[in-house]
Amino acid sequence: xxxxxxxxxxxxxxxxxxxxxEIWKDGDYLYVxxxxxxxxxxxxxxxxxxxxxxxxxxxxxxxxxxxxHDPKVNTHMYKVAWNPQWSGQELNISLHGVVGPF
Numbered sequence: 001x002x003x004x005x006x007x008x009x010x011x012x013x014x015x016x017x018x019x020x021x022e023i024w025k026d027g028d029y030l031y032v033x034x035x036x037x038x039x040x041x042x043x044x045x046x047x048x049x050x051x052x053x054x055x056x057x058x059x060x061x062x063x064x065x066x067x068x069h070d071p072k073v074n075t076h077m078y079k080v081a082w083n084p085q086w087s088g089q090e091l092n093i094s095l096h097g098v099v100g101p102f
Contacts, residue, residue: 010034012099019074021095025082032095033077041072045097049080053092063096072102 005022012018019036032047046063065078 005031005033010036010095010097010099012040018099023093028082030080030082030086031077032080032093034075034095034097036074036099039101040099041074041102042069042076042097042099043072043102044068045076045078045095047078047080048094049083049086050092050094051085051089063094 003024003026005024008021008023009017010019010021017037018040019034022031022033022035024031030049034042034045036042045067047065048063065080067076067078069076
């Protein structure tokens with residue numbers, strides 16, 4: 001992971017593309033930024049970073065980084081302190097959000 005962002009699509013219900021997520025490392029931090037398209041907004045989001053993948057669907061309550069978005073937002077950035085164990089490893093990053101055109 002380096003300072004150049006990797007970009008991924010962000011999906012609602014696993015089938016509807018509602019935005020993009022950029023992930024990058026800068027110094028001692030991992031950044032994860034969600035940018036939703038058009039009228040989509042979030043009321044909450046949850047982030048997890050693991051060295052191993054999930055066996056099944058990850059549950060919201062197990063995510064260590066969470067944010068309540070009141071008022072609703074169409075963009076949010078997580079700034080997570082870099083864990084030295086992550087260096088040189090493939091990271092499994094999971095992001096959930098409560099998203100809708102409310």
